[in-house]
Amino acid sequence: MSANYRIAVGSILTECNQWVARTTELEDFERMEFRRGSEILEGSAGVAGGMLRVLQQRNVEILPLISASACPGGLLSSHCYRHLREELMEALKRFDAPDAVLLGLHGAASAVDLEDVEGDILEAVREFVGSGVPVVATLDLHAHVTEKMVRCADALVAWETYPHRDSVETGSRGTRLLLDALDGKVKPTMAMAKVPVLTGAVNASTDGETPFADLMRLAKSWEGQDGVLSTSVFLVNPYLDCTEMGSGGLVIADGDRDRAIALAREVATMYWERRYDLVPSMYEPAEAVSEGLRIEGGPVLLVETADTCGGGAAGDSVASLKALLKAQVDELSLVPIVDPEAAAECHQAGPGKEIRLELGHKLDPQWGRPIAVKGVVGTLSDGRFRYSGGIWGAQWGDMGPSAMLQIGRVQVLIASHPTYEWADEQFRSMKMNTSAAKFIVVKNPMNYRNTYLETAKKAFILDTPGPTPAILDHVQFQRLKRPYFPADKDIPNLTPTILSH
Numbered sequence: 081m082s083a084n085y086r087i088a089v090g091s092i093l094t095e096c097n098q099w100v101a102r103t104t105e106l107e108d109f110e111r112m113e114f115r116r117g118s119e120i121l122e123g124s125a126g127v128a129g130g131m132l133r134v135l136q137q138r139n140v141e142i143l144p145l146i147s148a149s150a151c152p153g154g155l156l157s158s159h160c161y162r163h164l165r166e167e168l169m170e171a172l173k174r175f176d177a178p179d180a181v182l183l184g185l186h187g188a189a190s191a192v193d194l195e196d197v198e199g200d201i202l203e204a205v206r207e208f209v210g211s212g213v214p215v216v217a218t219l220d221l222h223a224h225v226t227e228k229m230v231r232c233a234d235a236l237v238a239w240e241t242y243p244h245r246d247s248v249e250t251g252s253r254g255t256r257l258l259l260d261a262l263d264g265k266v267k268p269t270m271a272m273a274k275v276p277v278l279t280g281a282v283n284a285s286t287d288g289e290t291p292f293a294d295l296m297r298l299a300k301s302w303e304g305q306d307g308v309l310s311t312s313v314f315l316v317n318p319y320l321d322c323t324e325m326g327s328g329g330l331v332i333a334d335g336d337r338d339r340a341i342a343l344a345r346e347v348a349t350m351y352w353e354r355r356y357d358l359v360p361s362m363y364e365p366a367e368a369v370s371e372g373l374r375i376e377g378g379p380v381l382l383v384e385t386a387d388t389c390g391g392g393a394a395g396d397s398v399a400s401l402k403a404l405l406k407a408q409v410d411e412l413s414l415v416p417i418v419d420p421e422a423a424a425e426c427h428q429a430g431p432g433k434e435i436r437l438e439l440g441h442k443l444d445p446q447w448g449r450p451i452a453v454k455g456v457v458g459t460l461s462d463g464r465f466r467y468s469g470g471i472w473g474a475q476w477g478d479m480g481p482s483a484m485l486q487i488g489r490v491q492v493l494i495a496s497h498p499t500y501e502w503a504d505e506q507f508r509s510m511k512m513n514t515s516a517a518k519f520i521v522v523k524n525p526m527n528y529r530n531t532y533l534e535t536a537k538k539a540f541i542l543d544t545p546g547p548t549p550a551i552l553d554h555v556q557f558q559r560l561k562r563p564y565f566p567a568d569k570d571i572p573n574l575t576p577t578i579l580s581h
C-alpha cells in the first residue's frame with residue numbers, strides 16, 4: 081500500500097546566551113547529538129522521537145532530515161549556523177515535494193550575525209515547500225517567538241512542563257495536529273500575544289503554586305474546548321538581546337483568528353499582572369552558607385543560577401566554593417565547576433595525589449577570579465553519563481575528562497565541558513554522594529527540584545555574577561529597547577503585541 085503522506089522530519093535544537101564569551105560551534109552539536117538521514121529513525125527519545133512514534137502508527141512515509149542538538153551556550157557562530165541550515169535544507173531538497181514538514185526547534189537560538197535563527201529556518205523551509213504545504217514546529221517554552229516564526233509556520237506547539245519532562249509528548253502533540261490539518265479535519269489559525277516582561281525562571285515551575293503554573297493552567301483549560309487546538313505559554317529566555325522580546329501566550333484555534341487573538345491576549349495580560357510574582361528573593365553566598373549551617377541536617381542547596389550551563393553559562397564560577405571554604409565548612413559539600421585545565425592537571429597527577437590548582441573562571445573570565453586551592457585527587461572519569469530524563473532523557477551527556485578534587489570536606493566535580501543539568505547524573509557518575517551531603521551547589525534555576533524537591537532542607541537562590549542571573553535588573557540590553565519590565569516597573573497604556581497567522 082502506498083503511503084498517504086510523505087512527511088519530512090528534522091530538528092535543530094539549542095538555546096543561546098548573549099552574555100557568554102564563547103560561541104557555540106559544530107563540535108558542540110557533534111558532541112551532544114548530530115544525526116543525519118536514517119539515523120534519526122533509530123531514536124525514540126526527545127522531540128523527534130515523539131514525532132516518530134505518531135508517524136510510525138500511520139501510513140506515512142517519513143523523510144528524515146537531520147537531528148542536531150547541543151547543550152545551551154553562546155551565540156551560534158556564523159559558520160556553525162550556516163552549516164546547520166545548509167545540511168537541513170539540502171536534506172529537505174533531496175525529497176521531491178513533501179506533503180508536510182515537522183521540525184523540532186527550540187525558539188531561543190541566535191547566531192552572532194542573525195538574531196532570529198528559528199525564524200530564518202522556518203522561512204527557508206517555507207520558501208522551499210511553498211504556501212500550501214503545512215509546516216509545524218515544536219518549541220521550548222522559553223522560546224523567543226518572533227513575527228517571522230509565526231508567519232512562516234502553520235502551527236507552533238511548545239513544551240508544557242518546566243522542568244521540561246514532555247519533549248516526547250510535545251513532539252507527538254505537534255505531529256497529531258499536523259496530521260489533522262493534512263486530513264482536512266482542522267484549519268490551524270495561530271495568534272501569539274506578548275508583553276515585555278523579562279524574568280529568570282526560578283519562580284516559573286509549572287508544578288505547584290507559581291505564577292507561571294497558574295498561567296499554564298489557564299491556557300491549558302481552553303485546549304480542546306470550542307475549537308481551540310493548542311495553547312502554549314512562553315517565558316522568554318531573557319539571556320538574549322533581541323528586539324521585540326517578550327513573554328506571553330500562543331493560541332491555535334480551528335479557523336477562528338479572532339478567538340485565537342482574544343485568548344492569547346488574555347494570557348499576555350495576566351502575565352503582565354503577575355510580573356512581580358516571577359521575581360525571586362536572593363541571598364549572598366556567605367549569608368546562605370551561614371544560614372545553612374544553622375539548619376539541622378542536609379542537603380542545603382546553594383542555587384548558583386547565574387552560572388547555569390543549561391542557560392548557556394560556562395559553569396566555571398567559584399562563588400559558592402569560595403563561600404564554603406571561607407566558612408570552613410567541615411561537613412561533606414559538593415560543588416560542580418567546569419575547568420578543562422584543572423581537570424587535565426588532576427588526570428596528570430592521578431588519584432590520591434595532593435595538588436595545588438587555580439580553579440574556575442577560565443572559560444568565561446568576565447564574571448570572577450579563579451581561586452587557589454590545594455586538594456587531593458579522587459575519582460577520575462571520561463565524563464560520560466546517561467541522562468535519566470528531560471529533553472535528552474536516555475541520551476548520553478559528555479563532561480569530557482573529569483575529576484573529583486577533595487578540599488577538606490568539600491568535593492569539587494571538575495569537568496572539561498559544560499553540560500545541561502537535569503537531575504544529579506553528573507555527581508552520580510563521579511560517585512559523589514548527594515544523599516550524605518550538607519551543602520550541594522546546583523547550577524540551574526529549576527531542575528534541582530527533579531532530585532532534591534523532597535529531601536532538601538532549604539534552597540537558597542544566590543545573587544552571584546554570571547550570564548544567567550535570576551533577576552534582570554543589572555543586564556544592559558542593546559537591541560531590546562525600553563520600556564520593558566524590570567527596567568520599567570509600570571508601562572502606562574500597555575497593550576500586548578499580537579502576531580498572527
Ligand SMILES: [Zn+2]
Pocket residue numbers: 220221222244
Ligand atoms: Zn527551556
